[in-house]
Amino acid sequence: MLLNGVRKAAIARSRKIGTNGMELAMDVSLRESVQLVSDPRNLDASVHEVFQLMLGVDCRREVADEQQGQEWVTAVVGFGGLLSGACVFRTGGQAARKIAEKMTGMEFDDVDDTVKDAVGEICNMLAGAWKGKVPNLSANCGLSVPAVITGHDYNLHVQAPEFQLRHTYRFDQTGFVVTIVCDGIQ
């Protein structure tokens, strides 16, 4: 439901780019470059770029080690246009506060609206940086505004995606997971 919503928003936004953009979209296909689009190095480079520039930290990729039962903060930015799907950023409540503190220079006692806003913006920048790494995708794929979900013990499921990248990263003691889900490509 949530993915459908953000995807529709992203499709609407890709159409708002303009007539020229839509004409271009009809002539361009990503089918020939699925390998380039799904190259995992693009996601690593995007994470490195966003966290280095916005938080001043270096992230290292590591094997997934998610703790169960804790509060999760998840941001979703939909892709629409030549590629449909979503960028999903998921982290624990404590890590979300740490990220927001690094971005704003403020301290947070709980996951308030500012922390959710910060996590949503990180996801937004990751989605933009990731699609910017692929020729044709940047101009022909719109982004939705971020949606942020908080809660305990939930998972994201996508049926039969074209491809999915799911990487876990860490800086200091702060871990997070970034997932790119593509469920349609033209």
Add this chain to the structure above:
Amino acid sequence: MSEVRTLIVDDSSVMRKIVERALRQAGLDPLTVFEAGSGSEGIDVLKTRSVDLILSDINMPSMDGLEFLRQIRAQNLAPGVPVVMITTESSEEHVRQAILAGAQGYIRKPFTAEQVKERVLPLVHAA
């Protein structure tokens, strides 16, 4: 440098604060900032305030940054005031659309304070 009155339009309050911090790091001082969470809020600010510089996100709900830019040009709000778009969208098509709508500058998120300085200061000095 005389006071630079700046309107920052972004639906993210965190990004508005980050942009303000980058402007101060770029040497815009003294700086007075007016914040707006959407294009329509930005228009309301411009109807009551005089500004020297406008920085706007593009990807916003309700009225996006490009429509905001078209509206302020159509309504002759802030004539001659430089507008810089700050956005995650970086394609040539997006830049072209922003320039056509009347933007003088374009900064891609994520950005450094140095990039803000390079692209904003010349516009402020020229205005």
